[in-house]
Amino acid sequence: MAYVITDNCIKDGLCADACPVDCIHPRTDETGFEAATQVYVNPAECIDCGVCVPACTSDAIFPLDEVPADKQQFIAVNEAYFG
Numbered sequence: 001m002a003y004v005i006t007d008n009c010i011k012d013g014l015c016a017d018a019c020p021v022d023c024i025h026p027r028t029d030e031t032g033f034e035a036a037t038q039v040y041v042n043p044a045e046c047i048d049c050g051v052c053v054p055a056c057t058s059d060a061i062f063p064l065d066e067v068p069a070d071k072q073q074f075i076a077v078n079e080a081y082f083g
């Protein structure tokens with residue numbers, strides 16, 4: 001399983017700062033940050049700790065099995081970022 005970030009994201013980088021395994025990108029100082037419409041979880045690296053959820057003030061992050069019906073496309077969007 002992995003956590004999924006949706007388009008509620010406002011790119012403040014708080015979740016990436018909180019993630020213990022640095023699997024949320026792009027970070028604010030990374031190439032591609034300005035162009036990105038949101039940040040993404042690398043599903044191959046996420047350890048399902050849930051620490052990012054309370055760090056987010058925009059209600060943008062969900063466990064895989066709790067992604068809302070109208071946000072399901074972001075499961076693939078997160079994965080695709082790490083292509």
Ligand code: SF4
Nearest residue numbers: 019046047049050052
């Ligand atoms: S659940 Fe944990 S490991 Fe996965 S993105 Fe959030 S903080 Fe990182």
Ligand code: SF4
Nearest residue numbers: 009010012013015056
């Ligand atoms: S904490 Fe929430 S709003 Fe901020 S970058 Fe992460 S997902 Fe986006």
